[in-house]
Amino acid sequence: MNKAHISSIGTALIVGGGIGGMATAISLAERGVSVDLIDLDPEWRVYGAGITITGPTLRAYKHLGLLEDIKRQGAITIKTRLFRYDGTHMLDLEEPPLEEGVPGNGGIMRPVLHRIMQARLRTLPVDVRLGLTVTSLVNRDGGVDVRFSDDSTNRYDLVVGADSVYSGVREIAFPHMAPAQSTGQGCWRVSIRKPPTLNMTEFYLGHANPCGITICAPDMVYMWLLTPHIERESFMSDEELFATLKGLLADYGGHIGWIRDNMTRDDWVNYRPLNAALQPKDWFNGQIVLVGDSVHATTPHLASGAGMAVESGIVLAEELARADDVAIALKSYQERRFERCRDVIETSVAVGKLQLEHGDPNIHAHMLQDALKRLNEPY
Numbered sequence: 001m002n003k004a005h006i007s008s009i010g011t012a013l014i015v016g017g018g019i020g021g022m023a024t025a026i027s028l029a030e031r032g033v034s035v036d037l038i039d040l041d042p043e044w045r046v047y048g049a050g051i052t053i054t055g056p057t058l059r060a061y062k063h064l065g066l067l068e069d070i071k072r073q074g075a076i077t078i079k080t081r082l083f084r085y086d087g088t089h090m091l092d093l094e095e096p097p098l099e100e101g102v103p104g105n106g107g108i109m110r111p112v113l114h115r116i117m118q119a120r121l122r123t124l125p126v127d128v129r130l131g132l133t134v135t136s137l138v139n140r141d142g143g144v145d146v147r148f149s150d151d152s153t154n155r156y157d158l159v160v161g162a163d164s165v166y167s168g169v170r171e172i173a174f175p176h177m178a179p180a181q182s183t184g185q186g187c188w189r190v191s192i193r194k195p196p197t198l199n200m201t202e203f204y205l206g207h208a209n210p211c212g213i214t215i216c217a218p219d220m221v222y223m224w225l226l227t228p229h230i231e232r233e234s235f236m237s238d239e240e241l242f243a244t245l246k247g248l249l250a251d252y253g254g255h256i257g258w259i260r261d262n263m264t265r266d267d268w269v270n271y272r273p274l275n276a277a278l279q280p281k282d283w284f285n286g287q288i289v290l291v292g293d294s295v296h297a298t299t300p301h302l303a304s305g306a307g308m309a310v311e312s313g314i315v316l317a318e319e320l321a322r323a324d325d326v327a328i329a330l331k332s333y334q335e336r337r338f339e340r341c342r343d344v345i346e347t348s349v350a351v352g353k354l355q356l357e358h359g360d361p362n363i364h365a366h367m368l369q370d371a372l373k374r375l376n377e378p379y
Ligand SMILES: Cc1cc2nc3c(=O)[nH]c(=O)nc-3n(C[C@H](O)[C@H](O)[C@H](O)COP(=O)(O)OP(=O)(O)OC[C@H]3O[C@@H](n4cnc5c(N)ncnc54)[C@H](O)[C@@H]3O)c2cc1C
Pocket: 015, 016, 017, 018, 019, 020, 021, 022, 038, 039, 040, 041, 050, 051, 052, 053, 054, 057, 132, 133, 134, 162, 163, 164, 165, 166, 167, 168, 169, 187, 272, 274, 291, 292, 293, 294, 298, 299, 300, 303, 304, 305, 306, 307, 308, 309
């Protein structure tokens, strides 16, 4: 696909090389911008979980030219099957292709997805520097003066904060915003070999702790489980995490029961408290702008946080290519993204609240179905 050149800026710094930062870097560099990307992590790692890639997220990855790699190295499914926690089937969410060649749903291991995105970056004029962050950002004369944590300095036409939920860029340049708030839930995940008879994405509802499984490769899945957040869980040893998760799965039937009975200490297990925030406008300050979890952090209930981050990177580049004036482009970016991100965050938080209140699983199922339909609309 031939993408329109960006003439309003020549250089950009992306702070944060996760999903949103890499999508933004690819989108800007493809349109002729010279990009520096920095990440705080000297090894540019990502943890060993899987990730659900919904149809709209796959559509965004198609735009980045990465869909075929994801199909090849991840897994594609055509529907999500909803069960009661004991394994009784409730309903199927049909997930037809969104457009020619774009499947309805899928999954991939996060390290594999990162490698795919990193490989694409290496083919573009993007300079990656690791173990680095920013300590000062000053808008001046239509550009941004940047000081880095190694005390070096540089000047860019645009700085993009893609440094996630605890964003340092947000803290430096967006005093009207606040840190994301805990939603009261936490997410347990285990990456494990695929149960032999599993062939779709599965959700298990009607229990105080809902859970689900996503296939991420021909032989790998990850299972997630949501519980009320308990502070102590953030500090458990690997041994305790494993035993606690196994115990939490005691009531489950179906493939969740299989995972409980077959998980071993070699499988990757993790617990993370959930935070969410739709940050108030403006999402830009002069020539500094935010994308991804730094400005629209959501919970995993719609499995759409990564999709929103990728879409935001694409839309930012599209709007910069459309307008000659950077301020107009940043405003258009914000206006195109705000309502869609608001829908994802508010629906996800509402589903979480329903779970905490032990709400009706049918209401839960229909909230998911309706929201996922809305997300199929063009972004
Ligand atoms: C438990 C859980 C499960 C999830 N499951 C899904 C799912 O199935 N599907 C889905 O679409 N989404 C899911 N999400 C959401 C998704 O992971 C995020 O929305 C997505 O990763 C956001 O991308 P990002 O680029 O904003 O942040 P990240 O991907 O977190 O990347 C941020 C990067 O910034 C770097 N960084 C951090 N601070 C600094 C700093 N000060 N300076 C420089 N660099 C910095 C980090 O090292 C990292 O590389 C889930 C989230 C959680 C918590």
